[in-house]
Amino acid sequence: MTKQKINSKEEIELLGKKLVNQIEKGKNPEITFTLRNLSNIIYDKKTGTLKLGDKKGTRNFFNVAHAKKFLQTVEVASIIKKELLDSGKHEHLRGVFYISKRTIPGTNINILDEQVESDKAIEDLEVITGLSREQMHVSANKMGSMVGNVTLEDSGDTIDCSKLGRGGYSIPSITDELSFNKVSAKYILYMEKAAIFERLNEDKFWQKNNCILVTSQGQTTRGIRRLLQRLSDEENLPIYVLTDFDCWGFYIYSVIKYGSIALAHASERLTIPGVKFLGITADDVIKYDLKKHLIKLNEQDITRMKQVSEYEWFKDNKDWQRQLKMMKDFGAKAEIQALATKGISFISEVYLPTKIKNKEFID
Amino acid sequence: MTKQKINSKEEIELLGKKLVNQIEKGKNPEITFTLRNLSNIIYDKKTGTLKLGDKKGTRNFFNVAHAKKFLQTVEVASIIKKELLDSGKHEHLRGVFYISKRTIPGTNINILDEQVESDKAIEDLEVITGLSREQMHVSANKMGSMVGNVTLEDSGDTIDCSKLGRGGYSIPSITDELSFNKVSAKYILYMEKAAIFERLNEDKFWQKNNCILVTSQGQTTRGIRRLLQRLSDEENLPIYVLTDFDCWGFYIYSVIKYGSIALAHASERLTIPGVKFLGITADDVIKYDLKKHLIKLNEQDITRMKQVSEYEWFKDNKDWQRQLKMMKDFGAKAEIQALATKGISFISEVYLPTKIKNKEFID
Numbered sequence: 001m002t003k004q005k006i007n008s009k010e011e012i013e014l015l016g017k018k019l020v021n022q023i024e025k026g027k028n029p030e031i032t033f034t035l036r037n038l039s040n041i042i043y044d045k046k047t048g049t050l051k052l053g054d055k056k057g058t059r060n061f062f063n064v065a066h067a068k069k070f071l072q073t074v075e076v077a078s079i080i081k082k083e084l085l086d087s088g089k090h091e092h093l094r095g096v097f098y099i100s101k102r103t104i105p106g107t108n109i110n111i112l113d114e115q116v117e118s119d120k121a122i123e124d125l126e127v128i129t130g131l132s133r134e135q136m137h138v139s140a141n142k143m144g145s146m147v148g149n150v151t152l153e154d155s156g157d158t159i160d161c162s163k164l165g166r167g168g169y170s171i172p173s174i175t176d177e178l179s180f181n182k183v184s185a186k187y188i189l190y191m192e193k194a195a196i197f198e199r200l201n202e203d204k205f206w207q208k209n210n211c212i213l214v215t216s217q218g219q220t221t222r223g224i225r226r227l228l229q230r231l232s233d234e235e236n237l238p239i240y241v242l243t244d245f246d247c248w249g250f251y252i253y254s255v256i257k258y259g260s261i262a263l264a265h266a267s268e269r270l271t272i273p274g275v276k277f278l279g280i281t282a283d284d285v286i287k288y289d290l291k292k293h294l295i296k297l298n299e300q301d302i303t304r305m306k307q308v309s310e311y312e313w314f315k316d317n318k319d320w321q322r323q324l325k326m327m328k329d330f331g332a333k334a335e336i337q338a339l340a341t342k343g344i345s346f347i348s349e350v351y352l353p354t355k356i357k358n359k360e361f362i363d
Numbered sequence: 364m365t366k367q368k369i370n371s372k373e374e375i376e377l378l379g380k381k382l383v384n385q386i387e388k389g390k391n392p393e394i395t396f397t398l399r400n401l402s403n404i405i406y407d408k409k410t411g412t413l414k415l416g417d418k419k420g421t422r423n424f425f426n427v428a429h430a431k432k433f434l435q436t437v438e439v440a441s442i443i444k445k446e447l448l449d450s451g452k453h454e455h456l457r458g459v460f461y462i463s464k465r466t467i468p469g470t471n472i473n474i475l476d477e478q479v480e481s482d483k484a485i486e487d488l489e490v491i492t493g494l495s496r497e498q499m500h501v502s503a504n505k506m507g508s509m510v511g512n513v514t515l516e517d518s519g520d521t522i523d524c525s526k527l528g529r530g531g532y533s534i535p536s537i538t539d540e541l542s543f544n545k546v547s548a549k550y551i552l553y554m555e556k557a558a559i560f561e562r563l564n565e566d567k568f569w570q571k572n573n574c575i576l577v578t579s580q581g582q583t584t585r586g587i588r589r590l591l592q593r594l595s596d597e598e599n600l601p602i603y604v605l606t607d608f609d610c611w612g613f614y615i616y617s618v619i620k621y622g623s624i625a626l627a628h629a630s631e632r633l634t635i636p637g638v639k640f641l642g643i644t645a646d647d648v649i650k651y652d653l654k655k656h657l658i659k660l661n662e663q664d665i666t667r668m669k670q671v672s673e674y675e676w677f678k679d680n681k682d683w684q685r686q687l688k689m690m691k692d693f694g695a696k697a698e699i700q701a702l703a704t705k706g707i708s709f710i711s712e713v714y715l716p717t718k719i720k721n722k723e724f725i726d
Contacts, residue, residue, distance in 0.1 A: 089566075089708070090565060091562075091702070095703040095707065098700050098701055098703045139561065141557065141580075142508070143557075144533075152528075157526045157528040159530075161628025162520070164517070164520060164532065164533075166535040168533040169527065169530050169531075169532075169533060170507075170509075170532060171530055171533075172531075172561065173557075173561060193504040194504065198536060199458075205718075217506075247397075293461065337457045337458050340454065340461045344452055
């Protein structure tokens with residue numbers, strides 16, 4: 001942790017030193033960074049992740065089109081250095097916005113007016129410095145819970161996630177600074193729905209199957225993605241993603257595995273190529289007689305289905321094309337809660353153990 | 364806990380026994396309950412809560428207008444008895460919907476088609492039996508975190524909320540079955556925003572000020588309201604609510620204190636008349652020079668301001684009318700994060716300790 005902080009400070013300072021050096025030499029201050037435009041986002045088949053290409057851009061202080069953004073980037077970098085890294089404290093995106101919203105001295109012009117500007121500056125700084133937002137101590141929404149056979153260290157506290165009752169460990173927005181003490185679990189089950197997490201936790205699924213349960217609510221936060229990635233990398237744990245049979249669920253899986261366009265620059269610290277889909281499939285719908293619990297696709301679902309089926313990583317994958325074709329043929333989606341019609345604990349006692357035993361994953 | 368379960372079962376069984384008795388006597392089966400219509404919701408000035416009046420309604424099986432709802436109510440009651448209370452398990456609203464969606468034997472008619480029907484049946488059963496939804500083992504969304512000087516028992520685990528790092532205890536959807544072991548805290552600070560919770564937790568505010576921090580995200584869930592009420596009642600702890608200076612924040616406070624129209628029938632188990640508002644006020648905006656961080660009211664804000672100012676409990680309260688008038692004069696609202704402009708830890712080191720010391724609450 002200490003080592004990481006020193007590096008973050010050094011990287012931010014390096015940016016400042018470069019600029020001072022340019023100014024002292026009488027040059028037009030300039031920042032160079034890899035472009036985050038759509039044209040520079042590529043799907044790397046080798047690593048199986050969305051990432052940035054090689055195109056570079058520059059931003060100059062003495063350039064009418066660049067000056068404001070240049071100033072915003074430097075102001076936010078300075079706040080990160082002075083307010084956050086020096087003190088060891090963390091601040092949310094909204095807080096950083098308020099702090100950087102100050103007026104340029106001697107004028108009545110604000111350095112920035114909208115949060116989107118400071119958010120952009122932070123993302124730019126991720127590309128410029130190579131530091132993640134989390135390493136710069138900037139957080140976003142806190143979400144999600146964890147239970148199971150893992151003991152972790154969080155700010156000096158030792159937390160045994162097998163002794164946290166029905167509630168569990170509330171995952172912080174930044175998970176880079178946690179460390180894993182004792183992990184006896186054999187795999188991680190990550191689920192989109194907290195309702196399913198409560199079902200599996202009440203049934204002590206993690207105890208009977210020696211695993212870890214993690215949930216978010218809807219889309220997976222960066223904090224949870226990083227937590228899952230670290231457990232995968234550092235503890236060598238397989239991760240299975242449990243969602244509904246719909247394109248929103250497929251996309252939740254897709255983001256965890258391949259990354260997303262918006263965060264392509266952060267893929268290295270967030271994606272988990274080894275993750276497997278364990279959610280409801282078209283085959284489950286047939287095998288477990290859930291057809292009468294299907295829900296007709298609405299227009300949004302149909303549009304999303306077309307988009308998802310054309311993403312390169314789904315397009316080239318026979319198993320996914322088969323699922324998407326069956327969804328189209330059904331004209332319908334299914335929710336994981338439909339399994340409750342087979343019995344409240346059917347999911348913990350039959351469905352999941354069977355699928356895991358038979359390795360019925362989609363990759 | 365065991366005692367409570369037996370009572371729940373008895374109450375549900377009582378409903379069944381009454382119906383069987385009527386049938387055996389050749390009567391038209393009938394359920395009587397207090398009406399939940401708007402016309403029967405009153406604001407009780409004495410207790411300071413929204414609650415149901417005395418108007419009663421009946422539902423008969425042999426009545427074309429009642430038959431379907433009657434059947435749905437009995438079906439859901441039966442699921443609650445057989446699937447949940449008998450097994451000791453809990454199920455979410457969505458799961459109860461799927462289980463009760465079955466076809467009436469010998470027909471192709473579903474007992475119900477939409478979740479709103481099973482949700483209504485559960486609310487009706489709350490009024491009919493006097494049991495809360497939680498006592499019937501039906502849960503809803505899981506949300507929120509807690510840290511601080513409280514140790515609780517959750518399903519056999521002893522959880523010390525002062526040793527849960529940055530994350531905290533993830534609050535379960537049902538909090539009726541928790542018990543409080545050791546509470547050395549002197550008060551509870553409940554906040555609308557998880558970002559502020561993370562700020563105060565990082566600053567160890569709860570340790571320095573001997574309190575408990577609880578957060579939700581936006582509107583407060585039933586689980587959190589019940590948790591706060593129990594801590595207030597059983598441990599005699601004052602509760603302070605920390606929100607933005609806007610009508611959405613005022614309403615979050617209002618629901619915790621007075622209840623809501625939708626849950627007027629459950630007020631007794633959810634409202635906390637003693638709760639005090641500690642959020643941003645118009646006076647704070649002036650005192651701490653936050654005027655330049657005000658955000659102009661939009662149309663929705665203005666509509667909501669009118670509605671809120673006309674609620675009886677706000678209308679009769681000079682302090683609230685003053686706040687609402689100042690908001691109108693500003694033509695603007697303020698976010699709690701604006702305090703970050705005074706320094707990242709200004710909220711923990713100056714703002715909150717000062718307000719609490721000077722008792723700058725709104726009641």
